[in-house]
Amino acid sequence: MSDAPITAPVPVELHDTLSGKKCPLQTIAPGKVGMYCCGPTVYDLTHVGNARAALVPDVIVRFLRHEGYQVKYVRNITDIDDKIIARSREAGVPASELADRYADEYHRDMEALNILPPDVEPRVQDHIPQIIALVATLVDKGLAYAVDGDVYYRVAAFKGYGKLSKRHLEEMLEGAGSRIDVDERKESPLDFALWKAAKPGEPSWDSPWGAGRPGWHIECSAMSSTHLGDSFDIHGGGRDLVFPHHENEIAQSQGAHGEDTFARYWVHNGFINFAGEKMSKSLGNFFTTREITALYPPESLRYFLLTVHYRSGLNFEVEVPCPACGALLGKSEQESGVCEACGAHTESDVLRRRVRFPGLEEADDRLAYIYRTLRQARAFLAAAKKPGGEEPVTEHIAGMLPAFVSHMRNDFNTGGALGALSKPLAEANSLLASGKGVGKAARYLSLERFETDMAQVAEVLGCFGQDPDQWLQQRRDMKAARTGLDIDQVEALVRKRQEARAAKDWAAADAIRDELAALGVAVMDGPEGSVWDFK
């Protein structure tokens, strides 16, 4: 026990859908991680669920890198499929043009949320030869068959089928066909398309089975093996992809490359609900990422999504106030646009822009508290002189990073990790308020440690990394826009109150404060004058 590390390295543990258990991460190559995530099908703007599905792997990748792993992260773009074709028809735009456009929009949303680009972002249209080769392999192995230019996977020939989603062939067969018409040409209703024969006017590529295009699941099998090899470490996606998408990927990839290949761990994120309901078309429970980042700072959305464990569902509370009288509108009122309290009618797009998300607002406030603390800590460090002596860093700040990391090692528990910041944050604020009870050196060194460790946390979470002044300014402006607050009016009142205070006219000063309070604004008096913020 001389030069050896005192403790064995603590492994990262992650929950694996295939085994149903949490297990230590053991990578194929030591110190390296290959990770594939199902990216978007680009036919429309992303919704918040898409954002979460991209955010979860982003944080996983960031953390694994922080842990010292060399990560190759691949996230695809599906740029050819039924929905894209349907949309392109409606819009009268070529499919690939529509796909390019929404891929750009997707990147814009990801960037706003500080989601790092993947190392490789393969597109289906660029992998047609690999897809055709994979389909051909499956046909050769007797795992697929061609009918009239279509190629189907012969599910019954792959004995592991159902192992990811814990389903049995017989049970699935019972249910099959009851909800959707069965294609009589298929050997079994469970067989799924690997290659679809082209219909007139559809984009297509030549293949051994005639002109056609890839089926839905084959692209991920082809692209993951192209960029990560036949076997890699982690495969991720939304919960709903477990069946059929990932189940089919396993059948395709293992069918072609062998049963001992493909992903070692399967990571699936939970769903987002609005007002307790799964997203659907109605007003109160479907929001694009962009609608929300127009109302709140994107980082507030990011922070909010990280407050809950990635495997859990996450609910956005939704409040839709009547623009005329402020009464909260119920579901039917939201749909009709008519307020029962005052009778006012409001168009739905106006209503959508006034929606409030209380949970998100709480996250927004919390983030503001963190940025204010960071701002003050930096101001203190810039103004103070670094002391010569050594004194131990205060307890909670010293323990912050280890606690944060240990939560993250526990299946990327961002909720717990965020909780571990609270005591250190309070301690930092306490040190900033006064140096009472601690030595000068301890005060400085603790705040310095707080600042540097928070930078590491920021790197992993992708939060708290912006310039505090800029972020707080952005937040204030967005909140003013959201609530319809006139900032000029507020600042005029604050100035007027300043004069009253200078004259020690407390009654007048307090009256103005009440006026500001009525606008939803709080003033804070400090030694260097008064500042204001939202209550």
Added chain:
RNA sequence: GGCGGCAUAGCCAAGAGGCUAAGGCGACGGUCUGCAAAACCGUUAUCCCCGGUUCGAGUCCGGGUGCCGCCUCCA
């Protein structure tokens, strides 16, 4: 019907056998302040029900109840 998940304080939410059950919001009390606000300190739960395993269980097993998801496109 099949498969899977969840049920922790007023609300949100960590916690996967054992020190006083994280944290946030809210509420209440206090410090600070001209008074406030912000900030800080303190108070605020025995974990859906029943049975079992164990020296010991939110934490494991069985049963029940209640939510939710997937089984069809879906993050």
